[in-house]
Amino acid sequence: MRTPIPHLALGLPVSSPDPAEAGQNENASAEDDASVEAQGSALIALVQQDPERGATELFRRFSVSVNQLVLHITGGDAEHDDVVQSVFCTLMNTIQHVREPEKLAAWVRAVAVNAALQQLRKQRFRRLFLKRLPEANATRSFVQDVEARDLLRRAHRVLDRLPPRERVVFVLHHVEAQTLASIAETCGYSVPTAKRRLARANRRFQQLVEHEPELSELVRERSRGGKRK
């Protein structure tokens, strides 16, 4: 029996709208910059001295946010676990290059977003040659709520048509509730670029959902508390 972790019930936004607070989710004592820096430095040193213990610590501290971020961006891709694994392998291989330990959480987010973006591009490339992709975990579980599966299938149909970068910005802003400044920092853009991409993604999204009246209906039904007509 698979037991969901309460704080990972992924409908609830874990990231805070405020980028400063987002750091607090990763580090319990984020209010104190010195403490955050000390924690970051200690973790980096641990990874370098004892990779096994360092990997365990790194995973325990960031697994929740990385899983959530990847899941939101890729939408429960069938290769979700592979993407998460690649994120942590990248973190382990490159952690010695982190120059500002107090920004460790932001750096982890950036690596996760980058891995998710690569995955979206891979999916897009595969779609050119394959008639079908391995189905997302989100819709594989047969016992899951049928309406939720229906909604996800249609939502993926819309999200899959957004260009990967626009999709990332769209998800970070609307699902992860990140500010433009935070998105710009995570993705390595300037704030105006992030703003422009978000506006374009919103526009494209509106055009796409106009042709998915059933999706609109499902969303409305769910927002009314899942009551059936």
Add this chain to the structure above:
Amino acid sequence: MTPEQFSKAYADALPAVTRAQLRAQEARLLASQRARSLHRTEPWRWRAAATALMLAALIALSLDLASVVPRPLDGVASGSRELSAQMAGRAAVAGALLTAGDAPTRSEIAFSEGTRVLLQPHSTLRLAQLGPERVDLELVQGKLEARVHKHTGLRWTIAAGPFAVHVVGTEFTLAYDAERAWLRVEVTEGRVRVTGPTGITPEVVLDPGGRFESAESPAPAPPPVAATPSASQAAPAPPLPLATLEPQRTDRLRTADDAAPRKATFRTRVAWQSLARAGDYVSALRVARRSGVDEQLQALSAQDLLLFADSARLAGEPELAEHAYLALRRSFAGSAEGRVAAFSLGRLAAEVTHDEPRALRWFEAFLAESPVGELAAGARARLMQLYASSGELRLAAAVARDYLAHDPAGPHAASAAALVARAAAASEPAP
């Protein structure tokens, strides 16, 4: 639907990452770290690990191959191969009429060979035949989702009114409305074949992601045999005679009034509407042109005409889109689709042809016809923007006030308020 509403519903619907999944991820990460450290320090150990890994892969491959080989039905001696089904822990026999009540949860029907069917509330399914070689079900009314177990050698057919869905081994959703003789099939995995009212041709083969939706019957279809009297009974119903399925379909075939027109509609809808609904607008347009749809727009229904026009717009053919939207306005003036066409014409003029006066006229026409509704806020926002960019501050402010009155928390509320304030400041006499 706003991005915020969408995002909330999307995040709610996504599955939760489980503790087991996290534990597996952590173990995998640690294993990779151990392999790396072994590789760095003692190459022979790494080679031993690689050999073990290869052996494990070979074993996994052989197990995988074994799973592909057809197996006898679970829990059934290979000699008899009788199939059984259960619903809510009670056995259901061939001929039983299974009805899902009005409880919000779906009723699951489990077949002994592994197939599972989820019946939505208020849906009725008949187990017409449960034979050793074939299974015939009939969706009398409602919606079901099925995952048919592969490689059992069974032939599955699900009839729905005059339609029949032939399954190989797949996962799909089937919805049927007996009153309208309307069917929708959506395939998630595998392949199904849908046959139409004639029972033979035309037929449609659906691959993963494929969707078929029948045209609605103009007149209500005859009620399904034996469905009504026992539809409210709790499952399982008393056994009914086997194979009631075929005679029913044959009866429908003999009512030949609608056979010919329905056949034609069937083929056309599958050809381009399905492609358009799946988002492949270019292909939809190509197929529609091949069948001469673009030259006979007046023959299309309002929904199809709107779908065609939208496809043309999204496929990058604004002239054809405009032509179709105008045809829709002419043929179906006053309809919901006709009103949407006004909005789309405004958007075409504003975004594609950059004809601002024309865009203004269409958006105003749309708002005059549809002052409230989903698109109204978008039309007001665009009008506001168009007036402001053309220097008509007073008119822009009037639209902005209208916007704020209708949608005070809308995505453009801040811009509208700013515009109103700007207009008020401009109208104040200079000190």
